[in-house]
Amino acid sequence: xxxxxxxxxxxxxxxxxxxxxxxxxxxxxxxxxxxxxxxxxxxxxxxxxxxxxxxxxxxxxxxxxxxxxxxxxxxxxxxxxxxxxxxxxxxxxxxxxxxxxxxxxxxxxxxxxxxxxxxxxxxxxxxxxxxxxxxxxxxxxxxxxxxxxxxxxxxxxxxxxxxxxxxxxxxxxxxxxxxxxxxxxxxxxxxxxxxxxxxxxxxxxxxxxxxxxxxxxxxxxxxxxxxxxxxxxxxxxxxxxxxxxxxxxxxxxxxxxxxxxx
Numbered sequence: 367x368x369x370x371x372x373x374x375x376x377x378x379x380x381x382x383x384x385x386x387x388x389x390x391x392x393x394x395x396x397x398x399x400x401x402x403x404x405x406x407x408x409x410x411x412x413x414x415x416x417x418x419x420x421x422x423x424x425x426x427x428x429x430x431x432x433x434x435x436x437x438x439x440x441x442x443x444x445x446x447x448x449x450x451x452x453x454x455x456x457x458x459x460x461x462x463x464x465x466x467x468x469x470x471x472x473x474x475x476x477x478x479x480x481x482x483x484x485x486x487x488x489x490x491x492x493x494x495x496x497x498x499x500x501x502x503x504x505x506x507x508x509x510x511x512x513x514x515x516x517x518x519x520x521x522x523x524x525x526x527x528x529x530x531x532x533x534x535x536x537x538x539x540x541x542x543x544x545x546x547x548x549x550x551x552x553x554x555x556x557x558x559x560x561x562x563x564x565x566x567x568x569x570x571x572x573x574x575x576x577x578x579x580x581x582x583x584x585x586x587x588x589x590x591x592x593x594x595x596x597x598x599x600x601x602x603x604x605x606x607x608x609x610x611x612x613x614x615x616x617x618x619x620x621x622x623x624x625x626x627x628x
Contacts (some may be wrong), residue, residue, distance in 0.1 A: 372402040373591035376438045376466075377584065378433065378459060379448025380409040380421070380476070386623040387577035392584040394626040399588035399606060403622035404440055406432045408459075409451040415576055415620030423452035431459045431494060437462070442469055443591035446584050447498070449476040453490050456497045463501040468581065470590040471503045474583035475511045500532030504596065507536065508581045509543040521545070527556045535559040537586070537600050541570075541578065557600050564597060568608050575611050584609040 375396050382388030389405045396403040406429055412420035437444075445466060450456060463471055490515060499505070505528065507515060516524035525536050540554045548554050552569070557564045585606045589599035610624035619620065619624065 373402050373443035375403050375444045375587050375591050377403050377405045377446045378408050379405045380411055384415055387580040391577045391580040395581045395584035396588040399585045400625050401588040401591045404436045407453055409449055421451045426454050426458055433462050442466055444470045444587040446587035447473040453493050456493050460497045468562045472583050472587040473502045474506045474579050477511055502533045504535040505533050508539045527563055539628050571611055574621045577624050581610055
């Protein structure tokens with residue numbers, strides 16, 4: 367028996383062979399949240415649960431051909447963008463987003479690996495701001511990524527500056543660098559939109575995790591694809607991510623990998 371039609375999320379992100387982050391994480395999170403992932407790798411990586419050792423951007427032609435072939439066949443209900451490790455790929459992604467005007471776009475700005483490896487450059491971040499931010503419905507930076515994307519004295523000033531570039535909303539996560547005054551046993555995430563802001567507090571889990579940002583952004587894209595409103599989608603994506611992390615497993619002495627399931 368053929369199942370009812372599933373909403374489709376187009377994912378353009380890097381491939382993480384550990385399965386903790388990247389396209390594998392995105393696909394698992396999207397499936398667990400009621401949608402279907404079609405994926406285009408923007409980069410291959412050499413990495414372990416400790417750190418990223420090498421990033422190999424995919425060719426512009428390959429990314430373009432894969433994406434357009436999918437767009438020709440599938441009706442895209444949401445788009446999730448992850449690691450973009452080459453300035454030349456930003457132009458391709460911009461073209462795809464413009465061709466899918468009106469489709470919710472979730473972008474997880476991956477600039478540094480959880481283990482500390484640098485995955486971006488000043489030029490790439492500048493082009494990211496210029497080409498992608500005007501087309502983004504919701505950006506999901508952590509507070510360090512927010513500071514790299516925007517100048518300002520605090521998170522609110524930085525958020526406002528990105529919104530003036532066209533970004534419609536931001537879900538700023540506070541796991542790695544908590545806002546001042548956050549209790550040690552809590553994690554605070556904040557949604558900013560032009561109309562309002564909303565905070566959620568979650569119990570802080572012990573340990574170091576790999577792939578939490580990918581999981582959150584992909585789950586959020588899936589929730590938007592199935593028709594949830596933004597605030598509800600953000601809350602449910604956070605809940606799914608926290609639960610995935612809470613049941614994570616550690617294959618060695620590196621970071622803990624989320625276990626994503628319905």
